[in-house]
Amino acid sequence: MDVYFICFMVFFITPGLCKSYIPIGFQVRIPVPSMYNSSFLGRAFFMETSNEVPNFKVALSVEAVNGDYSCSLGVFLGDYRVWNSAHFMQFYAREICMLELTKYGDLQLRDSKGSIGWRSGTSLQGVEQRLQVLRSGNLILTDVMNLIKWQSFNFPTDGMLWGQRLSISTFMTSFSNNSSIFFSFEILNSTLALYLNSGKLKYSYWEFRLSKNRSIAFAEFGSTGLKLFDGNVRKLAQILPRKPEPLRFLAIEKNTGNLKFYHYSPFNGKFEASFEAINTTCDLPLACGPYSICTFSSNCTCIQFSRKVYGHDPNCSEDFSSKFCQSPSPVEMVEIMGVRSILRVPPQRVNVSKEECLNLCVHDCKCAAVLYSVTGSAILLQECYHYGVVRGLKQVEHGIGLSYLVKVPKGVGGDSGKNWNAKTWLLITVGVIDGLVILLVVGGVGYYVFVIRRRNSQQELRSGQLR
Secondary structure (H helix, E strand, O other): OHHHHHHHHHHHHOOOOOOOEEEOOOEEEEEOOOOOOOOOEEEEEEEEOOOOOOOEEEEEEEEEEOOEEEEEEEEEEOOEEEEEOOOOOOOEOOOEEEEEEOOOOOEEEEOOOOOEEEEOOOOOOOOOOEEEEOOOOOEEEEOOOOOEEEEHHHOOOOEEEOOOEEEOOOOEEEEOOOOOEEEEEEEOOOEEEEEEEEOOEEEEEEEEEOOOOOOOOEEEEEOOEEEEEOOOOOEEEEEOOOOOOOEEEEEEOOOOOOEEEEEEEOOOOEEEEEEEOOOOHHHOOOOOOOOEEEOOOOOEEEOEOOOOEOOOOOOOOOOHHHOOOOOOOOEEEEEEOOEEEOOEOOOOEEOOOHHHHHHHHHOOOOOOEEEEEEEOOOOOEEEEEEEOOOOOEEEOOOOOOEEEEEEEEOOOOHHHHHOOOOOOHHHHHHHHHHHHHHHHHHHHHHHHHHHHHHHHHHHHHHHHHHO
């Protein structure tokens, strides 16, 4: 407990005196409250880098999470947590949250019961010197020869710092508030991609592709952007920010899935985005809820079927996709006009009829929706895409060769379901919303022209007659 209170006093009263390393045998503890408080946050900073603003700090934290208290080790850049031991799994500590660098060289998180919630796995590997945080923000364990035995850069969470590399064998992840969905940023052979992950399902929604069949070995983040290299460490390409300020880190936003580069603004005293992979709201995978469409005006509206409307807000309450494999009830396909999904999947079949594409989905309980595409002029290319989730829907112009159909329980689609069609919900919902906006604008202009200007003209005329 002495270490816990001293670190708070040193950090807040005399900045710069906390060391950038700790030796073997070091311990820091935080008591865990006996009663749950949803707003509780206990944090002990025990290491930091130089006095640059903002600098890196290392802390032990106890936070209220899901009705319990999570114990974690974290690296902070200013107030932003750039690495966290609890990113993939929470450690719910009892009575005491303790961090210790043991005499065997293993960094461990434990509680009063002796339960180990996280460890570096470096026991008896020659870690006999210290735990250190570098100026890059990399948290490292070194041996007596000052060789790195463990480092946080090898275990990326939802972001990358200056000098950090991401190879094909590693990837970043970010978890949304919906625990069943998470995002990932991955490197393929010649592509960088953002993915929406739902259970075993995986869909890309943003890609950066290299030309000429060049292969990526790793990506490295620097002050000028994200650089891509091949196996011979030759730079293949670079994603540049739109602002010239030196970058500090990149991260996947947990609620939107967008990839952003950040720089620090001394004038505003906070981090600001210099680059966004996705600039349009409707191109974000969770812009709207399940069975909901992002319209031209960037509003969300629930899919409306002929017999019943499901959901009363942008997050539609009914989710049919989770029930198809649980019940053998008959189903039907309903076409939603002027819609496509921004989620990308390989085609289920190529050069098949629309009816065959739909029948494949009907007989597959894991299929929740279909996108049928017809392209080409002289030679038609017919592609059938199956989706296990009804997500990422956006309004598009008619007549672009796409048909999007949703699987629903028999009868929900009404007569439209029998004919593989749907009511033109856009004419009703979107048309009404956009029409009201246009009506208000036109009405306001008309009121100004015919009422206010006429009143002003009459006043000017009266003033002239008085003179």
